[in-house]
Amino acid sequence: MSNEMNTTSFKFSTSLDLTETLGRRAKNLQELLLHLKEVPPSSVYYHTHRFLQQHQYLSPEPPNDFAYWVKNVLGDKVLGEKLFSIDILQFGDIESLRKEIVRTLEEYINLSPDALMRFASLGHEFYFMKSVQFILPLPYEAHSLEEFNEILRQVTIYSIYYHMFDARLRLGKNDNDFSMWLKSCVREEKLAKQISKLDPYTHTLEELRTKICSLAEERLHA
Amino acid sequence: MLNKIADYEPVVGPALIQELRLLAQHLKGRPMQHVNATAVGGGVAEILNRMIPLFLDLGLDARWDVIKGGERFFTITKKFHNMLHGRKEEISQEDLDHFQEVSQMNLKEMNLNADFFFIHDPQPIGLVHKKGEIGKKWVWRCHIDSTVCDPFLWNYLEGYVKNYDAVVFSAPSFSKPLSIRQTIISPSIDPLSDKNKDLSPEMVDQVLEKFKIDRSRPIITQISRFDYQKDPLGVIKVYRMVKRNIDCQLILAGGGATDDPEGLQILEMVQKEAQDDPDIRVLFLPPSSDIEINALQRASDVVLQKSLREGFGLTVAEALWKGKPVVASAVGGITLQIAHGYTGLLSHTIEGTAYYVKQILHNPSFAERLGKNGREHIRQNYLITRHIRDYLLLMLSLEKEGETIYL
Known part of the structure; x- marks a missing residue:
């Protein structure tokens, strides 16, 4: 997992x-x-x-x-x-x-x-x-949307890639990791849906980071 | 002064360096040994020279050794090199016997003691005989473009290759039908080395002045060893075609390596071809010329790499890293570095190369865009930090099964 x-x-x-x-x-x-x-x-x-x-x-x-x-x-x-x-x-x-x-x-x-x-x-x-995939846990843990936003700004694009792409298609989950957590653990259903709706294939990973962070900030400042 | 992994944080970001450290913890204290044929000159020695201190800094017990061999041995292995590139060479049974004798001598004299061995290119390939005695994990790292490799030579080398645990090629087209694992790892450049670090404009001026190069007219440059496969005579033809329309200069600069006896012959041919034109500068540089090469690349308006065959073409990555527009042949690993029209221009002929050089010289904003994209592409994919990560992953994959590995 x-x-x-x-x-x-x-x-x-x-x-x-x-x-x-x-x-x-x-x-x-x-x-x-x-x-x-x-x-x-x-x-x-x-x-x-x-x-x-x-x-x-x-x-x-x-x-x-x-x-x-x-x-x-x-x-x-x-x-x-x-x-x-x-x-x-x-x-x-x-x-x-x-x-x-x-x-x-x-x-x-x-x-x-x-x-x-x-x-x-x-x-x-x-x-x-083909590629052999290594999944490496990072020493970052978010307990709130605020912390999530802060950490997301720091991690590499490979971490964003993993949670946005690998989770859904390679590991067979229905949604990306971010949206699943936001929905089920911090009850941010609207934000979760907004992130699910992003088409990650038409963004670069840096753009994707910026987009998710700005959506999170909008929610934090609402 | 030895480089430290933390020095790379400003270049690639602290998060990426943290990932490297976390990964390296899984191999802490493990001995790895690299072996190649030359300590100076050429891309392999250059990368190892920078990489070993970084592996040490990450906590691995890394070392690098160089095999011994006389002139005859290196003439034979140069033939191997050319044949891997697809060039016709005469190789006798006596040549192969001598190659084996020198391999045996190196096996006796070299202290091979590690958990992971990285044997670079064909010269030390025979060291794998030691595996029968000590076991451990053995990787053959082939840096050469073997797309159209001579079948006789490949058949010979395969006798050694099949005993390795994995083979590493620089590009997918170099791979062969083999029963062992084949990994693709591109080589890399070091952004902090003398050859690639930022230079002040004053320093660039100083170097250009030293070589008496006119800064007021466009400069076309090819930096590479004087080697048939780098097509220096083709570069002169390109320059002459461009010169019909644009008053430009050509710099052909490079050095030689101790395992390349052919280099001086090629240099003489190039000097003869260029002797009547003062705007062609042929610079044969000693191995300690990294700052000079750095400055020449930075002062160039277009950088060429018109190779006929190419392992990877690190000079392309070097020029792109400096934000320079590059026109290069669509061969070997160059096609991985250049997406035509986005991070540079790929050519197939002398005429096409000349056309692209003119296009760049006439359109500075296009040149700037190519250079900017090129630099980011190198930052993401071809810096030493990515190379180190791939080697760490390869070592881990040799000891762990499966397509998805949880660390």
């Missing part, structure tokens, strides 16, 4: 990832589809979330590796757009996200079989990766 919900305090943790390759590579859409159906869930998660931790500046680049590769390496802008516009927030677990990516690819290939003729050059193939 990332934080103990049976107590009234919020215990902050952080998530640190070590990247591994799976030794699988794809040079066209057919191979991408084949491997995508077989790789472990951690690989699907890695390729749809890596950019969030690595890119701390806003760019209109596709926000997941599948979309980026299809658009920039295979040069298929239409499929690239279809892939990057998949709304990850709509999926409660990795398997349903995987199914949607597979469905998008299959549907596109059926309609445009010529897309299979696009190949990546040597060294630019899609390399399937």
Whole structure:
């Protein structure tokens, strides 16, 4: 568990990832589809979330590796757009996200079989990766909204990432950790809902921190 | 003076340093030993030189040793290096026998005593024979772009690699079908080293004056070892194409490493090519030239890295960290550092490189935006603190099972 919900305090943790390759590579859409159906869930998660931790500046680049590769390496802008516009927030677990990516690819290939003729050059193939995740408890504990706001300003973006993203999709909880605690332990239902409604995939992590802190402050000064 | 982990707080923030300390507590007092082929020159020695004191400061018992080998040994391992890059080389059975003899000699002479061994690049790869005797965890850290590696050489090296517990590559495209774990860890730069620390404008002026470089005209620079794979002659062609429209200067600066006997030959070729043009400055710098390199990068209007093959290309990270616009080849680890059009520009040809250099020189605000994004990208992903974190995670992962590890 990332934080103990049976107590009234919020215990902050952080998530640190070590990247591994799976030794699988794809040079066209057919191979991408084949491997995508077989790789472990951690690989699907890695390729749809890596950019969030690595890119701390806003760019209109596709926000997941599948979309980026299809658009920039295979040069298929239409499929690239279809892939990057998949709304990850709509999926409660990795398997349903995987199914949607597979469905998008299959549907596109059926309609445009010529897309299979696009190949990546040597060294630019899609390399399937995954990450080993380490969850490290931090020596920070919030007992009130005030303390929560104060600590949130100090922790790394990896801690924010863990509580906002990992909790929901990777660890299979229904909501992000912050909202769950705010709702169940400090009875801040409105604030919890406001944070749940944020689309974290269209913010950088620093922006996300600023947004959550300003929502918390608004509530504190209300 | 040895660097301390706390010194990095102003650069990456205190919270990140705290996370490193918390992580390191799980490996407190554990011995780790790094082995490579050269103590001076080249990216590997540079990183280890800065990293070992930081591991010590974090409470690990870290040490670094260098294998011994004569000129013949390093000529053979230079061939290995080139073949990993995909270049054709003649390698005889006698060469392989000599490589093994030197590996045996190093096995006898070197004190290998740790819980975790990090063996860097092919030169010391044979040390893994010791694993049969003492066990422990062994990591082969390959810094070289092996995307199009010569199959004969890889077949030979695989005989050693398969005995390791894990192999670390700098980029996913370098990976190979292997039965052992393959981790991706990018190398890094040290923001506090002489090569990367902030310099006063006076200091930059002083260095440029020393080399008699004109500050009034645009400066294009490539900093790298004089090596065929860095394509210094291609850089001169790029400069000549740019020079048709813009009155610019070219600086080609770099040094050599003790394990690279080819460097002087390449330097001579470059000097010959540049001899009739006073606006091309070829600077062969001694290993103690970090401040000079730092100043040359800071004084540049565009930094190039026109490599044909590249392990990672630390000079790209160095230039980006200084907020400089970079035009670099889309090879090896460079593509991890540069998102085309956002943190720099990626090129594939001499003509394309020249076009991008002109684009940057004509558009200062575009150049500034690339440099600003580039610096933040390096801060987030390619500083020594991230590198240390990845090594700590790798050590922990070698002793703990599973995809999610609770510490």
